[in-house]
Every structure is written in C-alpha cells, then in structure tokens.
Amino acid sequence: MSARDEILARVRGATTDVTTPTGTLRREQLTDSGAADPDGLTQFAEMVADYRAEVVRVADHEVPAAIAAALRDHGCSSVVVPDGLDPVWVTAAEEVARVRREAETPTHADLDSTDAVVTAAALGIAVTGTIVLDHRADQGRRALTLVPDTHVCVVRADQVVQDVPHAVARLRPDAGDARPLTWISGPSATSDIELERVEGVHGPRTLVMLLVDG
Template sequence: MTSAGGPVGAGSRAEVLRRVREALGGARGPRPPVPRRYARRLTDAEAGTRADVLALFTERVADNRAAVRHVSADELGTAVAAALWGREARQIVVPADLPFGWLAELDGVRALADAPAVDIGTLAAVDAAVTGCAVAVAQTGTIVLDGGRAQGRRALTLVPGYHLCVVHADQIVGTVPEAVERLDPARPLTWISGPSATHGIEMVRVEGVHGPRHLEVLVVED
C-alpha cells in the first residue's frame, strides 16, 4: 500500500528523524565521559603488600578449580616437568617461541612446536599445552593470553584437555581494569578463569566443553 508521498509510514519516519537531528544539533562536539563506578584498583585491605596481591591471585585461581603452585625462576624447568609427569603426559604442544629453559628438565615427553601450525586433529590428541601469558588478575584469578611471546595461537589452549600456564609475578595485577590497561584490544584476547566449564539447563556443571578440562598455573616469583 502506497500514498502520494511513498510507502505508508515513510513520512512519519522522516519526521521522527528530522526531530532527532534537530535535538542533537549541528555541532556534536566531543562525547562526554561515561561515569564508571566499578573499582579500578584493589582496596587498601586487599592490596596490602605485593605478597598479598600474589596470595589473592593464588586463592582465586584455586577457587576457580585450577591447580596453582609458586616456584622460583631456578625451579621452573623442574616444576614444568613435574607437572607434566604428574599428568602422565607423553606428547605436548608448545608455542614456537617458548623459552627453552621451561622444558629443559623434560625426559620422555615429546614437545611439538607449533611452527608450522599443528593441525586440529594433532592438537586434540596431545596430552597437554604449555604456554605463558600476557597478564593475570588477582581479584578474579583470571589469566589473559594475547598471542604474544610464549603464548601461541588461541587453538593451542582451547583444544588440548590440559593447559599448563606459566605466570610471572610481575604479570599479576590487582583488577580487571588494570589488566585492560596493559592489553592491546586489537590482539586476539583469551580470558581464562579456571578450566573450561558450562552449566546446562539443569545447572549441572560440565567441564571441558569449550576448552581444557584441567588448568594448572605455575607462579614464578622472579
């Protein structure tokens, strides 16, 4: 159905848009800041000392049903090997630029470097993936990967059933806003808070649906 001015309703729509444009005015100017009421930093009680921040991260990672251990830089190679032996891993996948020292103590475990990219079938068959991270959040126990050094592409940590992640103490910040400040939004960001899990309509928790069923974190106190 049409009218002399075109389809019925077109005139009304044009009138509404005209009024909106008049209300906005010709000179828009800069957008006013949007108030954000969430906390950008930990409270004084939470922050305390640097050791308190690390302790909070450890507590929240454990709350997320992930295993977590603190090691020194000198112990890292041994700790990585012990974690993989504990899972009876025989074949793992790692980013091509993973520091050699992280795997220096491995014996009887085959490490596949993801260069060229390992196919999905192989990723699904390996026992574990070992990576670093970009930043970690104490308040939520979250680890963030952005595809940077020692992290590899997203598939490395989404397909294998076990993810061993190395987090250096200086990568741990207090809150999510602090983490965002360190990250480049143009990079492929993966936010990990414990093993992959979901709840169905009956609220039954199922792990490993969208990623690894097991997450283990080694916090390196440099």
C-alpha cells in the first residue's frame, strides 16, 4: 500500500460515521415554501447582526426613508443602483446621494469611486444569517455588490426561509434554472495568522440589511 492509499484509508475510516448516508432529503419532500415563522425572522435578524452587520426592521412603507437614513448615516455621497430597483427606493436614495445607474458604472474603477450600492435580495436563511443574491434586475451584476464599500440590502420577510435545503429548493426550482449566486454572511472580513480581523478585503466593509416585516 502506498502512502497515499494509507492516508485515504485512514480518512475514510475516520469519517465513516458522517459519510454513510442515514437518509436523504429529496426535492419532493420540500413541497412547502419553507418560509420562516416570526421566531425564524427574529433568529435571522439576530444571526445577521451577529456577523457585525447592521439590521433595521421596517414596515413596507418605511423602506424608502430607511434607505435614505442608511446612506446618510454612513456618509455616502454617491450610490449605484441596479437597473431593476424599485423606482421609489431610487428616489429616496437621490435625496441624500448622487445616484449612478448600473449602466453608468461599466468598470470596477467606476464602482470603486462609488460609496454605496442599494439592492433587493433573492432570499435570506434564518439558521445561518445568510443573504443570497441571484443577480436579477433588482440586484444587478455581481461586481455591483462587491466593490462599493457600503451595501444596503432590502430583504422581505416572505423571502426568509428556515434553512439551506429550503433555500436551494427555492433558488433552483428545477435543474435548468441555474443562475450565479452570491451568499452573504455579514460584511466582508478576514483574519490573519494572529486572528486580527480586517474588514472590507473582498467586499463591502459595511452591510446594512433592511428586513421588511409584514
């Protein structure tokens, strides 16, 4: 037996209890929406906040004012918006910052000179505190949410599911519906070998989530 075979045999032996199937969650078992209940929404908000993101719970009619407040509070003088973003939200952003449309920021340099981005979301996952973007018209292309330093993201309560299997089932209802996905668990951060946290290395330094109740 070669050294490689011996190492692989040891790995297989050490992981037998976790790799042997004990039951498989099939797609047909996920017939309900998996939407989070009120406790799940609270869990989602707490998990997102635990990642050092700012969480603001608002009613639907309060979203425009909350967007303006978030941009103002974080000193954002310019903001890029996806082409499909709610026009009312865009108008609110225009009250406090210079708005640039997605088409007006074709390069990373254009985005790097922009303070913030405002987007909607595809869904949220309660148990992990994760926001998922599938980059439809109200979320824009991936670079839009990776380069500006502040991301204001609006997540509706009915978009929050309880766990990852329900998230995947909702994101890809059939095998042919594949889209690029960005999974966001808090602001961008990394740690060096001495465990010193550095934020904003590979994405926004500041994440503000507006969770729309009701």
